[in-house]
Amino acid sequence: MINDIPEKLERVGESLASRIPEQLKSAAAIQEGLRQKVLAVARSSQMDELIDHISPPPKMLSPS
Numbered sequence: 001m002i003n004d005i006p007e008k009l010e011r012v013g014e015s016l017a018s019r020i021p022e023q024l025k026s027a028a029a030i031q032e033g034l035r036q037k038v039l040a041v042a043r044s045s046q047m048d049e050l051i052d053h054i055s056p057p058p059k060m061l062s063p064s
Contacts (some may be wrong), residue, residue, distance in 0.1 A: 041050075
């Protein structure tokens with residue numbers, strides 16, 4: 001029973017190692033989806049409105 005521990009640990013390690021590529025692919029797919037959404041917004045006027053809201057053009061700022 002105690003002698004089986006290294007073998008069991010090896011099997012668990014192999015199982016986990018086989019799952020890592022799946023998780024990486026999933027994360028990459030999510031990243032790509034977000035990247036595409038950001039690019040789509042950047043191409044639209046929504047991004048200009050957001051930038052104006054966050055940081056208005058100098059003419060809209062009150063003099064200091």
